[in-house]
Amino acid sequence: MAYRDIYLIKDLSRITGLSIYTIKYYLKMGLIKEVGRSSETNFRYFDSQTADDLKKIIAYKKENLSLTKILELMKEKSAAV
Numbered sequence: 758m759a760y761r762d763i764y765l766i767k768d769l770s771r772i773t774g775l776s777i778y779t780i781k782y783y784l785k786m787g788l789i790k791e792v793g794r795s796s797e798t799n800f801r802y803f804d805s806q807t808a809d810d811l812k813k814i815i816a817y818k819k820e821n822l823s824l825t826k827i828l829e830l831m832k833e834k835s836a837a838v
Contacts, residue, residue, distance in 0.1 A: 762805045763792070769803055773811045780811070788814060788828055 770777050783789050784801075789810050791801040810831065817827045 762808075764803045764805075764808060766801055766803070769808055769811060772808050773815060775811060775815070783811070783814065783824075786824060786828060788824070788831060 764772070766777050766780055769775070769780055773780075775783075780789070784791065789803070789807050792804045792807070793802040794800065795802070813831070814827055817830065822830075
């Protein structure tokens with residue numbers, strides 16, 4: 758397995774400028790996914806792909822797309838890969 762950067766939700770918040778609440782909401786909607794969880798602390802872990810996905814979501818929001826439409830676009834792109 759190739760090395761991936763691993764982030765906590767607070768790191769994603771700092772990188773993207775999104776609030777932790779917003780990131781949790783996107784997670785609940787299925788826009789992003791965690792790559793794992795700590796069994797000791799129950800912290801969620803994310804990878805650099807998640808950070809990239811959040812940046813795409815931000816760009817789509819700037820184009821005034823709804824979260825439902827963004828979810829459709831994200832699913833289409835992940836199915837194409």
